[in-house]
Amino acid sequence: GAGVSQSPSNKVTEKGKDVELRCDPISGHTALYWYRQSLGQGLEFLIYFQGNSAPDKSGLPSDRFSAERTGGSVSTLTIQRTQQEDSAVYLCASSPQQGAYEKLFFGSGTQLSVL
Amino acid sequence: DAKTTQPNSMESNEEEPVHLPCNHSTISGTDYIHWYRQLPSQGPEYVIHGLTSNVNNRMASLAIAEDRKSSTLILHRATLRDAAVYYCILRGGGTSYGKLTFGQGTILTVHP
Numbered sequence: 625g626a627g628v629s630q631s632p633s634n635k636v637t638e639k640g641k642d643v644e645l646r647c648d649p650i651s652g653h654t655a656l657y658w659y660r661q662s663l664g665q666g667l668e669f670l671i672y673f674q675g676n677s678a679p680d681k682s683g684l685p686s687d688r689f690s691a692e693r694t695g696g697s698v699s700t701l702t703i704q705r706t707q708q709e710d711s712a713v714y715l716c717a718s719s720p721q722q723g724a725y726e727k728l729f730f731g732s733g734t735q736l737s738v739l
Numbered sequence: 740d741a742k743t744t745q746p747n748s749m750e751s752n753e754e755e756p757v758h759l760p761c762n763h764s765t766i767s768g769t770d771y772i773h774w775y776r777q778l779p780s781q782g783p784e785y786v787i788h789g790l791t792s793n794v795n796n797r798m799a800s801l802a803i804a805e806d807r808k809s810s811t812l813i814l815h816r817a818t819l820r821d822a823a824v825y826y827c828i829l830r831g832g833g834t835s836y837g838k839l840t841f842g843q844g845t846i847l848t849v850h851p
Contacts, residue, residue: 628782657837666826666844667783672837680838715782722837724771724830725790730782 628731645701649718657717743827748846751817759812761827776823822849
């Protein structure tokens with residue numbers, strides 16, 4: 625596709641339920657990143673992938689959060705037993721290669737609301 | 740991670756230049772300086788980046804101090820569409836390259 629695609633755009637769930645958020649990066653981009661943004665706050669790093677491996681998972685808030693990437697393309701962020709504090713916009717980005725000079729292309733995000 | 744400091748907010752009038760400052764006194768020699776902006780209800784958008792020399796592109800210019808401890812994003816003629824939160828970010832190498840640290844950014848208001 626032309627840009628980074630995230631689905632769903634909005635997700636409302638009940639506390640305790642599991643959710644899966646999907647990210648389709650720009651075709652050919654080898655690096656993929658997940659961030660989240662709580663209301664009125666800056667972006668919080670969660671995890672990034674180089675290919676299918678995740679060199680840095682340090683931002684995942686707890687063991688309820690996990691992410692995978694298959695085929696060097698699509699990534700899924702899973703949140704188990706959701707809590708109200710998980711409510712936020714989850715943003716995915718991709719970049720052509722790894723490297724400090726590479727620019728990130730962001731999707732529009734998934735708005736997660738935990739009731 | 741090296742941190743950046745930006746003013747919380749700035750205002751400008753349409754058609755006027757805007758200079759958005761960023762301090763990064765603990766920058767390392769291999770850190771790139773990146774700028775992103777975020778319009779309401781959208782994901783961040785890349786604006787510009789540089790290492791040592793000043794940079795220009797169709798969106799903006801980036802002026803980097805000689806000691807690299809500060810930089811300035813320059814919008815030459817602000818438009819209403821430039822109203823956004825602007826983030827100044829340092830991006831290093833190694834295994835931490837993917838972990839960009841977004842601070843609170845500068846909220847830019849553009850008046851007609």
